[in-house]
Amino acid sequence: MPSAIPALLRAILVWALIMLCESAHGALRRLLFDADVLFALRQVSVGVGVLIVFALTWVCLPWLRLRSAGGALAVGGVWVVLTLAFEFALGRVVGLSWSQILAEYDLAQGGVMVLGLLAMGLTPWLVLRLRSAPGSVGKAP
Numbered sequence: 001m002p003s004a005i006p007a008l009l010r011a012i013l014v015w016a017l018i019m020l021c022e023s024a025h026g027a028l029r030r031l032l033f034d035a036d037v038l039f040a041l042r043q044v045s046v047g048v049g050v051l052i053v054f055a056l057t058w059v060c061l062p063w064l065r066l067r068s069a070g071g072a073l074a075v076g077g078v079w080v081v082l083t084l085a086f087e088f089a090l091g092r093v094v095g096l097s098w099s100q101i102l103a104e105y106d107l108a109q110g111g112v113m114v115l116g117l118l119a120m121g122l123t124p125w126l127v128l129r130l131r132s133a134p135g136s137v138g139k140a141p
Contacts, residue, residue, distance in 0.1 A: 007065065011075045014060045015082050018120075021052050042104075046116040053120050057127045064124070072128045076121035083120060087113070 005013075025048060029041055057064075066072045091101035104111040 007071075008078070010064055011078050012082070014056065014064060015079045017060070018053055018056050018079070019083070019086060021056065022049055025049065025052060043110065043112050046112045049116055050119040050123075053123050054127065057123050058131070061124075061127050061131055066124060066128050069125055069128070072124040073121070075124045079124075080117050080121045083117060 025045065029045055033041055064075065066075060087104075088101055103109045104113040105117075107114060
């Protein structure tokens, strides 16, 4: 039975759920910790963010109906593009300069967001592989 929701829209809806959870994660970090440790915590929180993306992708994979590595990588690519647009727009809305925004993606300046984006882009493919492996828990249909 064909889905009433197109594949691209399903990918966007899962991305929106990811952004909601990531935003809550960031807001909680800012509420609970002093500003003087926020830079270090942002670096650590990229790892937590990767775990959030992985968990949500694992849970949502059957609904996403990914069947091929190419389809999974395409979804990951869409998520990366949407996340970059979201991060850049949000940064500008809250008054950050372009150099402040881009510093988060510059490994030489301690920014690790590029690693988080790489992980996000590969997560649908990785989850598809793990769930499709013989004997895996939560095997993809």
